[in-house]
Amino acid sequence: MNNEEILSAWYEYAANRPGFVGSALNLLRERQEITSQQQQMEFGVSDQMFLRLQAMPLPRSRSVAGDAHRIAEACGLANPIAFVQAMILARSLEDTKAQVDGEQSYQAAFDAEDDLDLSTEEP
Amino acid sequence: MDDSVFQQPSDDQLHAFTQGDPVIIDEVIRLVLPQIYRWAQRQYANLPDDEVRSTTHQIFAEICINHSRYDPRRAKFTTYVINLLKMRLAGLYRSLRKIREMDDASEQAHENQSRDAYNQVDPEELHLRISREQYFSAVRVRLEGAEREFFELMLQGEKNQEVFASVLARYGSFKDLPAEVKNMKERLGRKMKAVAQELKYEADDLLEG
Numbered sequence: 001m002n003n004e005e006i007l008s009a010w011y012e013y014a015a016n017r018p019g020f021v022g023s024a025l026n027l028l029r030e031r032q033e034i035t036s037q038q039q040q041m042e043f044g045v046s047d048q049m050f051l052r053l054q055a056m057p058l059p060r061s062r063s064v065a066g067d068a069h070r071i072a073e074a075c076g077l078a079n080p081i082a083f084v085q086a087m088i089l090a091r092s093l094e095d096t097k098a099q100v101d102g103e104q105s106y107q108a109a110f111d112a113e114d115d116l117d118l119s120t121e122e123p
Numbered sequence: 124m125d126d127s128v129f130q131q132p133s134d135d136q137l138h139a140f141t142q143g144d145p146v147i148i149d150e151v152i153r154l155v156l157p158q159i160y161r162w163a164q165r166q167y168a169n170l171p172d173d174e175v176r177s178t179t180h181q182i183f184a185e186i187c188i189n190h191s192r193y194d195p196r197r198a199k200f201t202t203y204v205i206n207l208l209k210m211r212l213a214g215l216y217r218s219l220r221k222i223r224e225m226d227d228a229s230e231q232a233h234e235n236q237s238r239d240a241y242n243q244v245d246p247e248e249l250h251l252r253i254s255r256e257q258y259f260s261a262v263r264v265r266l267e268g269a270e271r272e273f274f275e276l277m278l279q280g281e282k283n284q285e286v287f288a289s290v291l292a293r294y295g296s297f298k299d300l301p302a303e304v305k306n307m308k309e310r311l312g313r314k315m316k317a318v319a320q321e322l323k324y325e326a327d328d329l330l331e332g
Contacts, residue, residue: 003157006156006157006160006161007153007156007157009176009180010152010156010180010183013180013184014180014183014184014187015295016294016295017184018188019184019187019188020184020187021145022295025296026295026296029296035296036296036298037298052149055149056145056146056148056149057143057145057148057149057187057188057190058145059145060143060144060145067144067145067146070145070146071145071146074146074149
């Protein structure tokens with residue numbers, strides 16, 4: 001295998017792993033009900049570079065826009081703004097999900113049917 | 124191991140790597156991964172190439188996610204990667220060796236049992252059942268994610284293609300899902316045969332029933 005073949009295998013692997021851009025784009029596709037091809041066209045990128053894009057590590061939380069713009073440049077996207085917006089939205093969705101999960105666990109504690117204060121028996 | 128033969132990232136790249144800069148992490152991976160993969164292929168030539176590639180990918184993914192754990196002051200980057208890879212592949216060797224030892228022990232147990240006049244179990248069936256479990260365990264440790272789920276479904280005798288497709292859909296977006304399910308099953312089949320060859324089993328015998 002030459003270097004490009006070795007790296008292509010890596011891109012295929014990383015594109016479906018948590019912590020990489022592919023996982024965030026997958027989340028967005030589910031929410032927006034769009035296909036991978038539609039996303040690729042929106043960003044304006046070739047098949048090979050779209051794969052490489054998905055294998056990039058996610059932008060850092062403290063610099064989502066800046067990192068996303070540099071990722072877009074490194075992958076030669078014709079529409080880097082679309083990608084930056086996608087990464088900001090994906091980050092927002094992740095933060096919301098984390099908040100909802102946390103709230104649900106707290107709410108579950110209050111939704112318990114039995115009022116232990118009224119119980120006369122030891123649990 | 125003298126890793127000076129490897130091309131190293133620059134100090135600036137390494138600093139940015141530890142800070143989690145995604146563009147620089149990609150640059151470092153593009154520089155180092157092909158070198159490490161070729162090294163691992165040579166060093167572990169007796170392991171299936173799929174296994175070496177899969178383990179290399181796992182290590183690099185973990186290193187990318189846990190970028191702050193690498194300290195450039197303590198080791199060269201390639202030394203760090205190789206040490207992690209060696210530990211992971213050594214674990215795999217130990218698992219395979221344990222399987223072989225269990226197989227030897229079960230053969231002895233089988234001989235003892237077959238001498239018992241009251242033993243109603245068919246010796247060949249018992250040996251095959253023990254060997255199957257060991258083989259399936261050996262396969263299982265090499266799989267993760269969708270591959271492992273596919274494997275468990277196949278062991279349960281699942282025939283419905285939509286079940287496999289729904290599993291695969293959870294791991295990514297694919298242009299042609301039925302084709303990807305077929306590809307995944309073929310890859311899994313090759314891995315299982317490779318394990319069977321290593322353990323010197325007849326794969327067809329193990330997969331029947």
